[in-house]
Amino acid sequence: MNERSFIFAVPMPQPPQESIPDRRTQILNAAMICFAKRGFHQTSMHDISAEAGISVGLIYRYFENKEAVISAMADRHKREINEVLERARQAPTLLESLEILFTAHCCENSPKVQSAFVVDLYAEASRNPQVANLVRDVLGTAMEGVTELIAQSPEAGRASHNLTPSELAELIFAVARGMLMYDTLQPQEMTEGERRARQLEVTRRLWRLLFTAETEPAYA
Amino acid sequence: MNERSFIFAVPMPQPPQESIPDRRTQILNAAMICFAKRGFHQTSMHDISAEAGISVGLIYRYFENKEAVISAMADRHKREINEVLERARQAPTLLESLEILFTAHCCENSPKVQSAFVVDLYAEASRNPQVANLVRDVLGTAMEGVTELIAQSPEAGRASHNLTPSELAELIFAVARGMLMYDTLQPQEMTEGERRARQLEVTRRLWRLLFTAETEPAYA
Amino acid sequence: MNERSFIFAVPMPQPPQESIPDRRTQILNAAMICFAKRGFHQTSMHDISAEAGISVGLIYRYFENKEAVISAMADRHKREINEVLERARQAPTLLESLEILFTAHCCENSPKVQSAFVVDLYAEASRNPQVANLVRDVLGTAMEGVTELIAQSPEAGRASHNLTPSELAELIFAVARGMLMYDTLQPQEMTEGERRARQLEVTRRLWRLLFTAETEPAYA
Amino acid sequence: MNERSFIFAVPMPQPPQESIPDRRTQILNAAMICFAKRGFHQTSMHDISAEAGISVGLIYRYFENKEAVISAMADRHKREINEVLERARQAPTLLESLEILFTAHCCENSPKVQSAFVVDLYAEASRNPQVANLVRDVLGTAMEGVTELIAQSPEAGRASHNLTPSELAELIFAVARGMLMYDTLQPQEMTEGERRARQLEVTRRLWRLLFTAETEPAYA
DNA sequence: AATGAATGAGGCTTCATTCAT
DNA sequence: CATGAATGAAGCCTCATTCAT
Numbered sequence: 001m002n003e004r005s006f007i008f009a010v011p012m013p014q015p016p017q018e019s020i021p022d023r024r025t026q027i028l029n030a031a032m033i034c035f036a037k038r039g040f041h042q043t044s045m046h047d048i049s050a051e052a053g054i055s056v057g058l059i060y061r062y063f064e065n066k067e068a069v070i071s072a073m074a075d076r077h078k079r080e081i082n083e084v085l086e087r088a089r090q091a092p093t094l095l096e097s098l099e100i101l102f103t104a105h106c107c108e109n110s111p112k113v114q115s116a117f118v119v120d121l122y123a124e125a126s127r128n129p130q131v132a133n134l135v136r137d138v139l140g141t142a143m144e145g146v147t148e149l150i151a152q153s154p155e156a157g158r159a160s161h162n163l164t165p166s167e168l169a170e171l172i173f174a175v176a177r178g179m180l181m182y183d184t185l186q187p188q189e190m191t192e193g194e195r196r197a198r199q200l201e202v203t204r205r206l207w208r209l210l211f212t213a214e215t216e217p218a219y220a
Numbered sequence: 221m222n223e224r225s226f227i228f229a230v231p232m233p234q235p236p237q238e239s240i241p242d243r244r245t246q247i248l249n250a251a252m253i254c255f256a257k258r259g260f261h262q263t264s265m266h267d268i269s270a271e272a273g274i275s276v277g278l279i280y281r282y283f284e285n286k287e288a289v290i291s292a293m294a295d296r297h298k299r300e301i302n303e304v305l306e307r308a309r310q311a312p313t314l315l316e317s318l319e320i321l322f323t324a325h326c327c328e329n330s331p332k333v334q335s336a337f338v339v340d341l342y343a344e345a346s347r348n349p350q351v352a353n354l355v356r357d358v359l360g361t362a363m364e365g366v367t368e369l370i371a372q373s374p375e376a377g378r379a380s381h382n383l384t385p386s387e388l389a390e391l392i393f394a395v396a397r398g399m400l401m402y403d404t405l406q407p408q409e410m411t412e413g414e415r416r417a418r419q420l421e422v423t424r425r426l427w428r429l430l431f432t433a434e435t436e437p438a439y440a
Numbered sequence: 441m442n443e444r445s446f447i448f449a450v451p452m453p454q455p456p457q458e459s460i461p462d463r464r465t466q467i468l469n470a471a472m473i474c475f476a477k478r479g480f481h482q483t484s485m486h487d488i489s490a491e492a493g494i495s496v497g498l499i500y501r502y503f504e505n506k507e508a509v510i511s512a513m514a515d516r517h518k519r520e521i522n523e524v525l526e527r528a529r530q531a532p533t534l535l536e537s538l539e540i541l542f543t544a545h546c547c548e549n550s551p552k553v554q555s556a557f558v559v560d561l562y563a564e565a566s567r568n569p570q571v572a573n574l575v576r577d578v579l580g581t582a583m584e585g586v587t588e589l590i591a592q593s594p595e596a597g598r599a600s601h602n603l604t605p606s607e608l609a610e611l612i613f614a615v616a617r618g619m620l621m622y623d624t625l626q627p628q629e630m631t632e633g634e635r636r637a638r639q640l641e642v643t644r645r646l647w648r649l650l651f652t653a654e655t656e657p658a659y660a
Numbered sequence: 661m662n663e664r665s666f667i668f669a670v671p672m673p674q675p676p677q678e679s680i681p682d683r684r685t686q687i688l689n690a691a692m693i694c695f696a697k698r699g700f701h702q703t704s705m706h707d708i709s710a711e712a713g714i715s716v717g718l719i720y721r722y723f724e725n726k727e728a729v730i731s732a733m734a735d736r737h738k739r740e741i742n743e744v745l746e747r748a749r750q751a752p753t754l755l756e757s758l759e760i761l762f763t764a765h766c767c768e769n770s771p772k773v774q775s776a777f778v779v780d781l782y783a784e785a786s787r788n789p790q791v792a793n794l795v796r797d798v799l800g801t802a803m804e805g806v807t808e809l810i811a812q813s814p815e816a817g818r819a820s821h822n823l824t825p826s827e828l829a830e831l832i833f834a835v836a837r838g839m840l841m842y843d844t845l846q847p848q849e850m851t852e853g854e855r856r857a858r859q860l861e862v863t864r865r866l867w868r869l870l871f872t873a874e875t876e877p878a879y880a
Numbered sequence: 881a882a883t884g885a886a887t888g889a890g891g892c893t894t895c896a897t898t899c900a901t
Numbered sequence: 902c903a904t905g906a907a908t909g910a911a912g913c914c915t916c917a918t919t920c921a922t
Contacts, residue, residue, distance in 0.1 A: 039347065485912075500915080611862065618836065
């Protein structure tokens with residue numbers, strides 16, 4: 001949850017934050033698994049407590065109610081996206097940045113963003129304005145970040161189209177969301193790697209299109 | 221499965237089903253409104269019956285259970301997409317075909333496909349294999365249709381990229397799904413027209429990119 | 441619930457209102473028994489449903505929630521008190537009127553007012569303003585009725601004190617409430633008759649005091 | 661049961677218990693506030709601990725369970741009533757004695773007897789025999805005390821009725837309880853003073869009636 | 881065909897009570 | 902002595918489903 005602490009916790013004996021994740025995190029991890037597996041509203045508080053290996057009542061010491069768990073989850077999602085964005089910024093090329101950004105949902109270590117969860121989150125957004133605001137906010141931040149990355153990247157300058165960075169970002173995000181939605185249809189047995197490959201295949205095709213100087217590459 | 225038709229359809233080919241929508245249709249219309257408004261699992265059978273103006277029990281005469289209503293809904297969605305695809309095929313240009321195809325979800329007359337419903341459907345697909353199969357099937361058919369349209373279209377030939385029709389269709393559908401997901405975030409007060417415009421704006425940008433001969437527009 | 445209907449329903453074949461008390465009444469009867477036995481907040485919805493011989497869910501077809509059952513109960517109590525008041529008005533003497541009025545809570549046929557219930561109602565009134573209003577209203581009506589009865593009764597005129605009818609009513613009601621509260625301490629095995637006798641004994645002593653012309657009776 | 665005293669009370673007889681109210685008292689004070697505000701069964705152990713400013717667990721060090729808190733509360737109530745009775749005995753006239761006795765519930769310093777609590781106590785008595793016994797005991801003692809006061813008072817002798825001291829006490833207590841019950845209906849904003857005045861007004865009317873020689877006041 | 885009363889399992893939440901620290 | 906995290910039973914309420922009318 002706070003990878004940042006690695007920077008400061010170097011000489012410390014036992015960094016308890018890492019080894020014993022606090023209860024909220026434990027519960028949110030369990031909730032994410034359940035939500036991804038069954039959806040928000042199909043997940044019972046008992047499901048979460050069982051997944052977390054604690055009693056039902058204990059959840060209520062850390063969250064006011066089920067709604068609050070969903071909100072906290074959405075909130076954490078926001079923070080995670082921001083972290084991913086941060087990492088994406090540090091990639092050497094635009095393409096690599098985008099690959100980091102758009103495969104976070106299927107290749108991160110276990111209890112991270114999962115496509116089913118994100119699709120559910122959008123579905124929820126359509127009826128819960130609070131969730132809608134949050135998702136819009138996440139999306140806005142991420143889009144700004146990418147827009148900026150594009151504006152600064154040398155590839156974008158050489159492109160053959162006349163779309164603005166912002167328009168490009170919009171297209172890129174649309175394709176990413178579309179592929180994430182598509183991911184939902186893949187049999188659950190598919191490995192993370194396969195999912196990731198499938199996503200990248202299509203996405204790469206798009207940005208090759210967007211950020212390639214001219215027709216030359218293919219038959220040059 | 222229009223039970224009515226057994227009674228009336230003896231001598232005549234097939235007239236009354238359309239004018240007097242049968243109970244199943246009436247129920248599915250009501251269900252679509254509820255599903256779009258509240259989601260599958262937030263919608264109670266009572267909600268549907270109230271929306272349809274009938275009793276709860278009556279729904280069970282036409283559908284085995286709630287699950288069956290969702291399946292039938294998905295099924296109808298499939299048929300509707302196929303109809304839209306048929307209409308799309310008859311458009312004079314590829315661009316127009318695509319516009320027909322990709323705004324069905326926001327500009328059709330009332331109880332038709334709605335973005336929240338489709339997003340929910342994908343979410344459902346991720347946990348219900350039957351729904352997943354159905355959605356995959358719909359998607360497959362539609363993609364084949366579009367692939368074919370592209371293959372036959374003159375614009376595609378003049379394009380500056382070297383993507384196959386199938387790859388292009390994949391990209392197009394990804395963007396469409398992505399924009400549909402985005403639609404979910406729009407305030408509910410937005411009119412159908414505004415939604416449609418928003419969707420098309422981005423989508424058009426994509427195909428202008430895909431189907432335009434050169435940086436300098438085709439007519440230069 | 442509507443004894444009044446006797447007036448109109450004379451020639452009818454089968455007066456269904458009486459023989460099959462409607463569900464609300466059935467539930468309220470059960471609730472009264474439970475409330476008297478265990479108190480409002482110790483009574484579970486399951487207790488009520490079991491006492492009524494129906495399922496828990498059914499209660500919710502007739503009452504929005506538990507609170508609503510309590511309110512309806514209080515409301516019915518109000519109507520019952522008004523009926524008792526009506527009967528009391530028709531008694532030949534003031535004393536008899538008062539006896540009717542103040543023994544209703546312990547001598548009526550089964551699911552009627554019970555002292556534990558009334559005491560609980562007052563306790564509830566102290567924290568639920570809605571209940572407080574209702575109780576105040578009942579009390580106000582009853583006090584007005586009694587004040588009027590006193591004002592019109594010949595006994596009151598001959599009394600040796602100089603208290604107004606309203607002051608007398610206030611005293612009478614205070615004693616009645618006090619004895620009702622006392623009733624709460626009686627072992628539950630005590631019969632209705634014994635309870636009634638106990639109440640009357642003290643109450644009679646009061647009004648003999650209030651409505652007797654002079655000291656003469658005792659040692660005349 | 662002041663465990664503290666074991667530590668300090670070795671040489672001295674019994675001084676510190678009073679100045680530093682022990683934990684039990686602190687808890688009971690908090691409980692009284694909660695019980696009066698919400699009723700026994702609406703009050704959670706957490707409510708009490710919060711009101712007392714201690715942890716929940718600590719309550720269990722001093723009371724076996726919630727039931728025991730209620731019992732102890734009732735017990736303390738008994739002792740308090742006895743204290744009041746003692747003070748009442750020392751008043752110069754019967755009227756003054758009674759005034760002391762019957763306004764204890766609304767004019768004492770903070771965490772003392774409160775009408776809502778007493779009404780709840782009687783309600784509880786109707787279903788908990790142990791509480792019933794205790795209340796009966798309190799009442800019996802108080803009544804005996806008052807009966808004795810009446811028997812010894814010169815006013816009682818001059819009265820115009822022929823009721824025995826015991827019968828008079830019974831009437832007086834009934835009115836007092838009745839007014840306490842009535843107090844429950846008063847808006848919570850009413851000050852202690854107003855409540856007290858309201859109570860006394862009616863009660864005084866009664867004893868003026870009981871202890872006045874004649875229609876023409878005693879001094880005519 | 882149609883109704884809607886009825887059921888009861890199951891979900892959310894609270895709370896008395898225990899116990900490791 | 903004191904804390905408050907933890908448990909789990911129990912209460913309120915909803916809802917899919919059935920069935921007599």
